[in-house]
Structure formats: structure tokens, C-alpha cells
Amino acid sequence: MRTSVACSFTTHDGVELFYRHWPATAENAAPRQALVMFHRGHEHSGRMAHLADELDLPGFDVFAWDARGHGQSPGPRGDSPSFATSVRDVQTFIAHIGEQHGIDETDMVxxxxxxxxxxxxxWAHDYAPKIRAMVLASPAFQVKLYVPFARQGLALLRAWRGNFFIDSYVKPRLLTHDTSRIASYKSDPLIAKAISVNMLLGLHQAAKRVVADAEAIHIPTQLLISGADFVVKRKPQEQFFAWLGSASKEKHILPGFFHDTLGERDRHQAIGRVRRFILQSFQTATERHCLLDADRIGPSCAEAETLTADLPKHSVRNLYWRAMRTGMRLAARVSAGIRLGFETGFDSGSTLDYVYRNQPNGKAALGRLIDRHYLDSIGWRGIRQRKRHVEELLQLAVSHLRQAGAPVHIVDIAAGHGRYILEALTHVEPLPETILLRDYSDLNVRDGTKLIGEKGLGAIARFSKADAFDRDSLAALAPKPTLAIVSGLYELISDNQLLANSLAGLAEAVPLGGYLIYTGQPWHPQLELIARALTSHRDGQAWIMRRRSQAEMDQLVEAAGFRKLTQRIDEWGIFSVSLAQRVS
Structure with missing residues (x-):
């Protein structure tokens, strides 16, 4: 029997989470390999301990965490600051295993x-990790709540009374036929039978998004479905598998199995398949799906083309969007933000600066009310979170450069008004040696130059007009930037060749060891609203965006000679911000 070691790691917000480590018991050829396990709701890593032996993988280090709010990890039982926080905890845990135990992400299952x-x-969707494979057992993409309109009711109650907790209706006899597992569940003091409404609703929203966009996940995947599951619905599991983008995937339906798939009485049927899949994933060469031409073929290309196409003239959808455009035009008469969007483009630097300031303005109380609703739309909330993430990673990159004794020369190749850069630097000591802000718009150059003066940074900062896709111009930057920033630009451009040119220019300009901050948009819940009702800064044309999966964006950056170090993403999974280092 393998013996575990009690360990802990520190999350991004300073919480110490507990995990178990079963060191490999057999010598294995380098590099080391790892299996990382994540327990079901209400439970903890101890409930998966039997798998360390039953999977019979002596050459693998095995790890299993206690999610925050579970087992021996701190926090209110069954709760987390948000579902996205728990997703980020996975990223931090995987990074910790790599740093603390010397196991590369590509050698983990x-x-x-x-x-x-x-x-x-x-996590696989939002962070695009390069793990070897993943096994998903009875994923809770849709929990069976049995009460009609339960989620809607819980959402209304939360809006009225804030976060609260509900006890699980699931009895241990509905989880497994294994009598010893049933008994241990009843007697286990670490079982948390409550779950917060925040987590329950966050789980539902994240699951809907991930299932709908499963084609963005290219990790080799094995899906195990329990055939007699009383806890979660099977249809979303089937949809996830059907839409999964991985070329290497397999699905197993286990007749008669209850929800605790890997703790069932006859679990050897599942465990044998899991073991075979894990070993096979290491016996075959890893082939990453190339996404560099995803702008010309693939799901996101087809999605953008659909949004570009005109709707049938007399269709209900066309009439709906015509009414929406009319409503937006009427709202622009009293809302300052909507009016600015139509005047300069909803994707313009002026609009972004207005969204960053987040101060509703308009004619009378009605105009301010409409403007407040406009500024509170999920897309603009995501934009403001993106700004905070850019500021966070900018400060991190500056800290790395200072620790290495390197000068800090910053360039932002499409800065808009440059507000997020200039405001982020108010927390940086000492200030960078130079700051160069660039943009193609005369209006942005004018207003950005004014903002530099207001911030008192004229001695080190300047603004110039330039094309962010001119490779030669970027390559000739002087002084050579040790930190380049591209925020909110690449999301607006469908053509990957333009991005490749821009990134290649930056790769020629940024010296080895320098840094790149780049943003992405792997998901957006309002794509059709944006395409059908809003206009772009490009001659008032429809604002049509092609989503790039995080994997696609990372591959473009990697192809230019940068290595991704870390990433942030908002709680809705809309906007990501990543930090990469120039390596080749």
C-alpha cells in the first residue's frame, strides 16, 4: 500500500490548501510523471486515496487536493470566493507541483x-494547459435539482439575501453500491454536506459555457458516464463529448453505476480503462493540434462568418435586431456612453477610456440610469477586470526585470488613451526608464499625450502615431523594449497573419529575457448583440469579433518566440491576460 505525505500550497490570495502526495514507488525513466486527482463536491482527497493503489501506477507520483472549503483546507464548508477562484486554484496547484516537485505540466495527467x-x-478551456491527458468521471455539467425552476428561485433568493448554504439531498446509498463506501461516507467527519448558492450557480454557469464551447478543448480526454446516475444529468455529458475538440477522445458508459463512478462496487471496470488510457497517453507521442490557421478553417471561423451574414429580411430575428438597433439609437440621445460608442466606435480607445472611468453620464436622471445599465453590461465589466489584470501583470513583469537588474523600457503598441498603463505605474517604484505609447488614431494620440501630462510622466513617457501591425516599425523600436504590451487589440482582428506579423516585430524588438503582456477573448456571451447592434471604429461598420481560444492565442505567441509564464481571466471566462517571456 502506498503511503501519502501531507503537503500544502499557497493560492493566489494567500490561502494554504491541503493536498496529499504519494511519491512514485518504482524507478521510472526520466522525466517524472504525475497523476493529479480532484475530488467530487462535498468530499476531499481522502475519498480518492484508494485510487493511488487501485490504479497500480507505481512509476507515477500521485497528488490529490482538498479544494478550499473541503476536507482539511480552510474556508466555509462547501464555499469558495467564486467558482472562478476554484478554477484558478487548479492552475496554481499544477504550477506548484511543477515548481516544488520538478514535474513538467506536459508529463501530468x-x-x-x-x-x-x-x-x-x-480550467482546460480557460487556461489551455499542456497536460498529457485528462479523465473526467461523471462530470456535474447539470445537477438534478428535481424542483421546477430551482435555479431561478435560488438566484432570486441570493439577490435578496446574499450568499447562503443549502444541504445536499443526496444520500450515500444513491452514490454507490459499495456498502463500505456508504458506511465511510456516513461516518466521515470531513464530509461537507452543504454547498453555497454562489458555488452551485457558478458551477451551472461555468458548465453551460464549457459544454457549449467544448470544441476549444484539445486535450486527449477520457469520459466516464455512470449509467444509473441520480445526481447529474447525462445529456450535457454526451454533448460535451460530441463537441469536444480533441482528436483523441473516448467515452465509456458504465451500466448500473451510480454517481460515485470511481468508488462503485464494480469500479474495477472503470479503473482498468482509466489505467490503460493513462499509460497509453504516455506511450504515444504528444501531438498538439495546430491552431495557427484557425482564422481560415474551424469553429470560430464559421461562427464569425455566421455573424457576418445578413439575416432573412422578414425573419423574427432580423426584426428583433432592427428593433434593438433602433432602441440603441434612441438611448444614444440621452446616454453619454452609448452616444460616444456610435460617434467613435464601441471598440475605440475613447469608448474604452469611458468604460474604464465607469462614471455614468447623460441627460437627466433617465440618461444616467440608462448609462449605468450600459456600463454594467457583462462585457464592460469584463473589460474593467481585464484592465486590473493588465495592471497586475505589468507590475509583476516590472518586478521581475528589476530583480534581474534589467532596465524597464515599456512599449504599448495600441494604447488607446493609455489610461490603464499610466494608472498602473502609480504603484511602481522606481518608475520605468522609458514609456512609449503608440496608436494609429490621431484622437488617441492627442488625448493620450494630454493624459501623460496630467499624470506628471512627461519626463519618461511619450505618445506617437504608429501601426501596430507594421513588423518593420516594431522591430526598429528604440530603445529596445524590455516589456511590450498588447491589450485589447488582437481580439479585434480576425486575420492570424496580421497577428503573426505584429508578434514577429515584437520578437525582434524585445531582447531575450524581456516580457510580453497580451490579452485574449476565448469567450463572449454577447457576440451576436455586438455584431448586430454595435458599430466598430472602422468606418462605422458592424463590430464582428472572431473568438480565439486560449490555446490558439498561446500558440501564436509561442510561434513568435515567447514562452507563457502565467495567466489571469475574469470570472465569466471572457477576457484573459497573459505574461510571456522572450526565449528564442
Whole structure:
């Protein structure tokens, strides 16, 4: 029997989470390999301990965490600051294993059950890790609540009374036929039968998004579905598998199995398949799906073309969007933000600066009310979170450069008004040696230059007009930037060749060891609204965006000679911000 070691790691917000480590018991050829396990809701790593032996992988280091609010990890039982926080905890845990135990991400396989499987799926979608494979057992993409309109009712109650907790209706006899597992569940003091409404609703929203966009996940995946599951619905699991973008995937339906797939009485049927899949994933060469031409072929290309196409003239949808455009035009008469969007483009630097300031303005109380609603739309909330993430990673990159004794020369190649850069620097000591802000718009150059003066940074900062896609111009930057920033630009451009040119120019300009901050948009819940009702800064044309999966964006950056170090993403999974280092 393998013996575990009690360990802990520190999350991004300073919480110490508990995990178990079963060191490999057999010598294995380098590099080391790892299996990382994630438990189901209400449970903890001890409930998966039997798998360390039953999977019979002596050459693998095995790890299993206690999610925050579970087992021996701190926090209110069954709760987390948000579902996205738990997803980020996975990223931090994987990074910790790499740094602390010397195991590369590409040599890890992830095994997750139920709620843990949804957390891992969201992580695979949002962070695009390069793990070897993942096994998902009965993922809780849709929990059976049995009460009609239960989620809507819970959402209304939360809006009225804030976060609260509900006890699980699931009895242990509905989880497994294994009598010893049933008994241990009843007697286990670490079982948390409550779950917060924040987590329950966050789970549902994240699951809907991940299932709908499963084609963005290209990790080799094995899906185990329990055939007699009383806890979660099977249809979303089937949809996830059907839409999964991985070329290497397999699905197994286990007749008669209850929800605790890997703790069932006859679990040897599942465990044998899991073991075979894990070993096979290491016996075959890893082939990453190339996404560099995803702008010309693939799901996101087709999606953008659909948004570009005109709707049938007399269709209900066309009439709806015509009414929406009329309503927006009427709202622009009293809302300052909507009016600015139509005047300069909803994707312009002026609009972004207005969204960053987040101060509703308009004619009378009605105009301010409409403007407040406009500024509170999910897309603009995501934009403001993106700004905070850019500021966070900018400060991190500056800190790395200072620690290395390197000068700090910053360039932002499409700065808009440059507000997020200039405001982020108010927390940086000492200030950078130079700051160069560039933009193609005369209006942005004018207003950005004015903002530099207002911030008292004229001695080190300047603004110039330039094309962010001119490779030669970027390559000739002087002084050579040790930190380049591209925020909110690449999301507006469908053509990957333009991005490749821009990134190649930056790769020629940024010296080895320098840094790149780049943003992405792997998901957006309002794509059709944006395409059908809003206009772009480009001659008032429809604002049509092609989503890039995080994997696609990372591959473009990697192809230019940068290595991704870390990433942030908002709680809705809309906007990501990544930090990469120039390596080749």
C-alpha cells in the first residue's frame, strides 16, 4: 500500500490548501510523471486515496487536493470566493507541483470526478494547459435539482439575501453500491454536506459555457458516464463529448453505476480503462493540434462568418435586431456612453477610456440610469477586470526585470488613451526608464499625450502615431523594449497573419529575457448583440469579433518566440491576460 505525505500550497490570495502526495514507488525513466486527482463536491482527497493503489501506477507520483472549503483546507464548508477562484486554484496547484516537485505540466495527467471534473474542464478551456491527458468521471455539467425552476428561485433568493448554504439531498446509498463506501461516507467527519448558492450557480454557469464551447478543448480526454446516475444529468455529458475538440477522445458508459463512478462496487471496470488510457497517453507521442490557421478553417471561423451574414429580411430575428438597433439609437440621445460608442466606435480607445472611468453620464436622471445599465453590461465589466489584470501583470513583469537588474523600457503598441498603463505605474517604484505609447488614431494620440501630462510622466513617457501591425516599425523600436504590451487589440482582428506579423516585430524588438503582456477573448456571451447592434471604429461598420481560444492565442505567441509564464481571466471566462517571456 502506498503511503501519502501531507503537503500544502499557497493560492493566489494567500490561502494554504491541503493536498496529499504519494511519491512514485518504482524507478521510472526520466522525466517524472504525475497523476493529479480532484475530488467530487462535498468530499476531499481522502475519498480518492484508494485510487493511488487501485490504479497500480507505481512509476507515477500521485497528488490529490482538498479544494478550499473541503476536507482539511480552510474556508466555509462547501464555499469558495467564486467558482472562478476554484478554477484558478487548479492552475496554481499544477504550477506548484511543477515548481516544488520538478514535474513538467506536459508529463501530468488529470483525473477528476463530478464537481471536480467541471472545475478541471473550465480550467482546460480557460487556461489551455499542456497536460498529457485528462479523465473526467461523471462530470456535474447539470445537477438534478428535481424542483421546477430551482435555479431561478435560488438566484432570486441570493439577490435578496446574499450568499447562503443549502444541504445536499443526496444520500450515500444513491452514490454507490459499495456498502463500505456508504458506511465511510456516513461516518466521515470531513464530509461537507452543504454547498453555497454562489458555488452551485457558478458551477451551472461555468458548465453551460464549457459544454457549449467544448470544441476549444484539445486535450486527449477520457469520459466516464455512470449509467444509473441520480445526481447529474447525462445529456450535457454526451454533448460535451460530441463537441469536444480533441482528436483523441473516448467515452465509456458504465451500466448500473451510480454517481460515485470511481468508488462503485464494480469500479474495477472503470479503473482498468482509466489505467490503460493513462499509460497509453504516455506511450504515444504528444501531438498538439495546430491552431495557427484557425482564422481560415474551424469553429470560430464559421461562427464569425455566421455573424457576418445578413439575416432573412422578414425573419423574427432580423426584426428583433432592427428593433434593438433602433432602441440603441434612441438611448444614444440621452446616454453619454452609448452616444460616444456610435460617434467613435464601441471598440475605440475613447469608448474604452469611458468604460474604464465607469462614471455614468447623460441627460437627466433617465440618461444616467440608462448609462449605468450600459456600463454594467457583462462585457464592460469584463473589460474593467481585464484592465486590473493588465495592471497586475505589468507590475509583476516590472518586478521581475528589476530583480534581474534589467532596465524597464515599456512599449504599448495600441494604447488607446493609455489610461490603464499610466494608472498602473502609480504603484511602481522606481518608475520605468522609458514609456512609449503608440496608436494609429490621431484622437488617441492627442488625448493620450494630454493624459501623460496630467499624470506628471512627461519626463519618461511619450505618445506617437504608429501601426501596430507594421513588423518593420516594431522591430526598429528604440530603445529596445524590455516589456511590450498588447491589450485589447488582437481580439479585434480576425486575420492570424496580421497577428503573426505584429508578434514577429515584437520578437525582434524585445531582447531575450524581456516580457510580453497580451490579452485574449476565448469567450463572449454577447457576440451576436455586438455584431448586430454595435458599430466598430472602422468606418462605422458592424463590430464582428472572431473568438480565439486560449490555446490558439498561446500558440501564436509561442510561434513568435515567447514562452507563457502565467495567466489571469475574469470570472465569466471572457477576457484573459497573459505574461510571456522572450526565449528564442
Amino acid at each position: 488529470v483525473l477528476a470526478q463530478s464537481v471536480g471534473a467541471v472545475i478541471v474542464s473550465a
